[in-house]
Amino acid sequence: MITINNLHASIDGKEILKGLNLEVKAGEVHAIMGPNGAGKSTLASVLAGREEYEITDGSVDFDGKDLLELSTEDRAREGLFLAFQYPVEIPGVSNVNFLRTALNEIREYKGEESISAKDFMAMVREKSAIVELDAKLASRSVNEGFSGGEKKRNEIFQMAMLEPKLAILDETDSGLDIDALRIVANGVNTLKSKDNATIVITHYQRLLDYIVPDFVHVLYNGRIVKSGTKELALELEEKGYDWIKAEVDAH
Amino acid sequence: MNELIQDSKVTSFVEFLPKTKLPFNNELLLKASDVLKSIDFPTTRTEAWKYTRLGRIAAIPTREQIARAGKNLSREFINANFQISNNGLTFVFENGIFRSDLSSGEFPKGATIKPLTGCTKEELATVGQSIPLENELFNSMNTVYAIDGMSIVIEDKTIIEEPIQFIHLLTGKNTVANLRNFIHIGKFAKAEIMQSFFALDAENSFANSITEINVSENAHLIVNKLQCEAEGNFHVSTEQVDQAKDATFTINTFTLDGTFVRNNLNISVNGVNATTNLNGAYILNKQQHVDNHTCVDHRAPHCNSNELYKGVIDNKATAVFNGKVFVRKDAQKINAFQSNANVLLSDFSTVNSKPELEIYADDVKCSHGSTTGQLDEEAVFYLRARGISDRSARNLMVEAFIGQVLEKIENEALLKFTQEKLNKRFNWESIVE
Ligand SMILES: Nc1ncnc2c1ncn2[C@@H]1O[C@H](COP(=O)(O)OP(=O)(O)OP(=O)(O)O)[C@@H](O)[C@H]1O
Ligand SMILES: [Mg+2]
Numbered sequence: 210m211i212t213i214n215n216l217h218a219s220i221d222g223k224e225i226l227k228g229l230n231l232e233v234k235a236g237e238v239h240a241i242m243g244p245n246g247a248g249k250s251t252l253a254s255v256l257a258g259r260e261e262y263e264i265t266d267g268s269v270d271f272d273g274k275d276l277l278e279l280s281t282e283d284r285a286r287e288g289l290f291l292a293f294q295y296p297v298e299i300p301g302v303s304n305v306n307f308l309r310t311a312l313n314e315i316r317e318y319k320g321e322e323s324i325s326a327k328d329f330m331a332m333v334r335e336k337s338a339i340v341e342l343d344a345k346l347a348s349r350s351v352n353e354g355f356s357g358g359e360k361k362r363n364e365i366f367q368m369a370m371l372e373p374k375l376a377i378l379d380e381t382d383s384g385l386d387i388d389a390l391r392i393v394a395n396g397v398n399t400l401k402s403k404d405n406a407t408i409v410i411t412h413y414q415r416l417l418d419y420i421v422p423d424f425v426h427v428l429y430n431g432r433i434v435k436s437g438t439k440e441l442a443l444e445l446e447e448k449g450y451d452w453i454k455a456e457v458d459a460h
Numbered sequence: 461m462n463e464l465i466q467d468s469k470v471t472s473f474v475e476f477l478p479k480t481k482l483p484f485n486n487e488l489l490l491k492a493s494d495v496l497k498s499i500d501f502p503t504t505r506t507e508a509w510k511y512t513r514l515g516r517i518a519a520i521p522t523r524e525q526i527a528r529a530g531k532n533l534s535r536e537f538i539n540a541n542f543q544i545s546n547n548g549l550t551f552v553f554e555n556g557i558f559r560s561d562l563s564s565g566e567f568p569k570g571a572t573i574k575p576l577t578g579c580t581k582e583e584l585a586t587v588g589q590s591i592p593l594e595n596e597l598f599n600s601m602n603t604v605y606a607i608d609g610m611s612i613v614i615e616d617k618t619i620i621e622e623p624i625q626f627i628h629l630l631t632g633k634n635t636v637a638n639l640r641n642f643i644h645i646g647k648f649a650k651a652e653i654m655q656s657f658f659a660l661d662a663e664n665s666f667a668n669s670i671t672e673i674n675v676s677e678n679a680h681l682i683v684n685k686l687q688c689e690a691e692g693n694f695h696v697s698t699e700q701v702d703q704a705k706d707a708t709f710t711i712n713t714f715t716l717d718g719t720f721v722r723n724n725l726n727i728s729v730n731g732v733n734a735t736t737n738l739n740g741a742y743i744l745n746k747q748q749h750v751d752n753h754t755c756v757d758h759r760a761p762h763c764n765s766n767e768l769y770k771g772v773i774d775n776k777a778t779a780v781f782n783g784k785v786f787v788r789k790d791a792q793k794i795n796a797f798q799s800n801a802n803v804l805l806s807d808f809s810t811v812n813s814k815p816e817l818e819i820y821a822d823d824v825k826c827s828h829g830s831t832t833g834q835l836d837e838e839a840v841f842y843l844r845a846r847g848i849s850d851r852s853a854r855n856l857m858v859e860a861f862i863g864q865v866l867e868k869i870e871n872e873a874l875l876k877f878t879q880e881k882l883n884k885r886f887n888w889e890s891i892v893e
Contacts, residue, residue, distance in 0.1 A: 297838045314849060
């Protein structure tokens with residue numbers, strides 16, 4: 210699905226990603242953990258196409274396409290989805306209105322017909338139910354006045370609507386209470402299939418009880434420095450990152 | 461005594477304009493001609509014209525005016541292109557001249573709607589009473605050279621459900637059209653008026669419009685003003701409004717096209733418990749220049765005024781907003797709100813926004829805010845990350861921004877008309893579901 214090879218990225222002349230390698234196959238769930246400032250969100254931003262970052266080396270293959278050559282919107286149209294760590298509020302732009310525009314632009318890109326108003330509304334009802342998002346919120350301005358938890362659920366709602374091949378969830382669990390966490394995780398699990406893949410960026414092992422990862426990676430200082438199975442997350446929860454830092458820094 | 465200026469630009473500008481044939485009060489005409497002899501086009505040294513240059517209007521070779529009126533047009537064409545609501549209350553003027561062939565001949569009971577050329581001296585006796593002439597070039601010019609315009613008189617207690625539509629077409633090259641309208645809404649009466657301005661194969665032409673509006677006790681009036689004159693033409697208009705007690709007056713000024721537009725909106729709130737709503741939207745690109753000067757003069761207590769103007773300015777366009785609110789000494793318990801917000805879409809677009817509050821009463825609630833910014837790039841990225849193109853993302857946000865003013869339009873036909881115009885000009889999706 211996605212192969213990241215020796216990725217180097219900097220912002221304002223400062224190198225943040227320093228030769229990152231990662232491969233995710235269809236049907237898999239990968240968790241990325243790591244201390245604050247390690248570069249987790251940077252990786253997500255670079256993959257989504259944020260223009261402030263300069264890619265100085267490396268390559269990203271996304272389902273046979275050179276991802277780094279694509280514009281942000283084309284990456285989304287090819288099936289990449291980023292659930293933002295900090296979803297933006299957009300006053301006056303209605304959630305469903307913009308999603309319909311998005312859906313139709315994606316369809317147009319794929320040479321498909323646009324969705325009818327009726328089918329679209331049925332889809333909104335079905336998908337908002339998955340994350341238990343109030344229908345009223347679905348039609349309000351994007352994230353405006355939403356609580357932290359509602360914003361995160363709205364991200365998963367959008368993911369459900371757009372049905373991406375690869376979803377990257379950047380700390381979607383942070384700040385959620387246990388009920389909201391279950392809802393979000395349930396949303397992700399419901400949408401999971403053998404044809405799509407998920408990367409969850411998180412600080413908390415508890416999320417991984419709900420979204421069970423096939424692999425857990427530690428991102429530190431701009432690189433994946435350790436990979437393992439879900440047991441690694443438990444170990445990190447218990448011991449923190451110092452032992453990993455020590456390991457890496459010793460080299 | 462005014463000092464005469466020999467061969468001023470004004471003198472040569474008006475030299476070939478036909479003097480008004482309207483039966484205005486003689487003193488008014490004399491006063492206005494005196495003013496014209498003594499002043500020149502204002503420069504940016506004049507406070508009211510600080511950011512708006514009149515050079516291009518002054519340079520119109522008025523002696524070379526090509527068309528006056530009489531363009532070959534059909535009612536069907538008017539209906540299809542300029543009429544907003546399909547009803548029988550449409551009145552069409554071309555270059556200030558009444559086109560009876562394109563207009564409705566009838567009007568509803570309790571309303572008298574006719575061109576000023578069809579009015580008697582008595583009927584026009586109060587025209588000009590509240591229009592300042594001293595040092596006012598466009599008001600004076602309009603008075604001496606007014607061609608025609610519309611007189612709308614709604615009798616007391618009369619309710620006109622259908623909007624009355626006034627359509628002005630600017631045609632020809634180097635045309636100067638001075639038009640003058642007069643609106644009187646009787647006590648407890650209610651009406652909605654649509655004033656729309658278009659240009660049809662016009663080039664380097666200029667419309668100078670004055671509308672005097674009188675809203676009597678407990679009357680309701682909505683004026684929708686739509687400015688769509690095409691590129692390469694100029695427009696100056698003045699609305700002088702007097703509001704009596706318990707009256708509600710709403711004016712929506714939407715500037716959708718035109719190279720140069722200046723609006724002077726002066727509202728004198730003379731009676732208690734009146735409500736005044738001023739909404740404005742301007743969406744500019746290329747080298748357009750749009751200047752909105754508004755003034756709400758609260759002369760009586762217990763009144764509310766709400767003003768919301770929003771602008772989107774692209775390319776090398778410039779916008780000016782100057783909003784004055786006066787609260788006189790005895791006008792206590794006034795709620796006056798004013799807001800002007802602008803979005804600049806290019807590095808070359810500019811806006812000069814100046815709210816001015818002058819408050820002499822002590823028990824009032826007044827607020828004003830003026831903001832100018834760019835589109836939120838984080839939001840643009842967010843939308844693009846969902847598969848929306850950069851252009852559509854920006855359009856969605858601009859629509860949302862200006863939509864907050866457009867949603868003040870109660871008339872659905874007008875909302876649709878406005879949207880279609882904007883969609884066509886800016887390639888927008890539809891703003892309202
Ligand atoms: N504009 C910038 N200029 C310089 N450094 C930046 C800029 N933006 C981010 N950084 C730095 O990049 C590093 C990586 O940040 P990033 O947000 O990717 O970390 P993270 O792993 O997501 O952390 P967290 O767990 O706190 O979310 C940090 O040290 C941050 O300060
Ligand atoms: Mg982060």
